Amino acid sequence: DAEITQSPRHKITETGRQVTLACHQTWNHNNMFWYRQDLGHGLRLIHYSYGVHDTNKGEVSDGYSVSRSNTEDLPLTLESAASSQTSVYFCASSRDSNQPQHFGDGTRLSIL
Amino acid sequence: EDKVVQSPLSLVVHEGDTVTLNCSYEVTNFRSLLWYKQEKKAPTFLFMLTSSGIEKKSGRLSSILDKKELFSILNITATQTGDSAVYLCAVYFDKIIFGKGTRLHILP
Numbered sequence: 646d647a648e649i650t651q652s653p654r655h656k657i658t659e660t661g662r663q664v665t666l667a668c669h670q671t672w673n674h675n676n677m678f679w680y681r682q683d684l685g686h687g688l689r690l691i692h693y694s695y696g697v698h699d700t701n702k703g704e705v706s707d708g709y710s711v712s713r714s715n716t717e718d719l720p721l722t723l724e725s726a727a728s729s730q731t732s733v734y735f736c737a738s739s740r741d742s743n744q745p746q747h748f749g750d751g752t753r754l755s756i757l
Numbered sequence: 758e759d760k761v762v763q764s765p766l767s768l769v770v771h772e773g774d775t776v777t778l779n780c781s782y783e784v785t786n787f788r789s790l791l792w793y794k795q796e797k798k799a800p801t802f803l804f805m806l807t808s809s810g811i812e813k814k815s816g817r818l819s820s821i822l823d824k825k826e827l828f829s830i831l832n833i834t835a836t837q838t839g840d841s842a843v844y845l846c847a848v849y850f851d852k853i854i855f856g857k858g859t860r861l862h863i864l865p
Contacts, residue, residue, distance in 0.1 A: 678853070680855075685857070686857065687845065687855050687856060687857035687858050688800070688845065688847075688855040689855070690852060690853060690854070690855075693852060693853075701852065703852060704854070735799060735800075742788055742789075742849055743788070743789065743807075744805075745791055745802040745805050746791075746802070746853075747802070748799035748800050748801075749799060750798050750799050751798060751799060
């Protein structure tokens with residue numbers, strides 16, 4: 646069955662380290678998204694992509710970067726992790742903007 | 758500024774009650790409004806609404822969109838303890854914005 650997977654599921658790291666979270670989908674969806682979820686803020690969009698080599702900033706993109714070199718993957722990189730980036734991160738994909746998004750199970754990231 | 762506002766932020770009712778969750782929005786180039794249910798892990802899709810006045814229904818859940826007044830409601834009838842979750846509203850325009858969610862707790 647087609648799916649969307651995130652890895653790792655949990656990660657603990659130190660401030661200043663570079664961290665990369667993986668997202669892989671097998672639906673051949675054009676659109677992919679990264680969100681963070683924090684208490685009191687709901688889901689906030691970090692970056693999104695509408696196709697290979699396309700990336701766009703969301704509402705909380707500072708300190709994060711993405712690249713889309715193929716249809717299946719959209720890795721999220723924290724260049725220099727900060728404690729404020731401790732959060733649960735969700736990846737999602739959709740066939741296009743007229744279809745609902747399907748979410749991965751999330752990555753819980755703790756930055757000490 | 759583009760925004761999506763959900764109300765109430767939390768709600769506690771007894772099993773068997775009917776609840777109505779609200780979602781209002783202000784965005785440019787509206788495309789669709791989506792409802793999701795989130796329990797312990799990832800949000801799961803409930804409804805996608807693009808046209809005003811057309812009710813979407815799935816079992817005890819239903820939803821409708823009013824594009825003139827810029828809001829949507831999600832109704833749950835005969836609530837069960839398994840309906841306890843956070844319900845998220847999202848609006849697709851040039852990108853997508855989620856509301857903060859309504860945390861619903863159903864007492865047995």
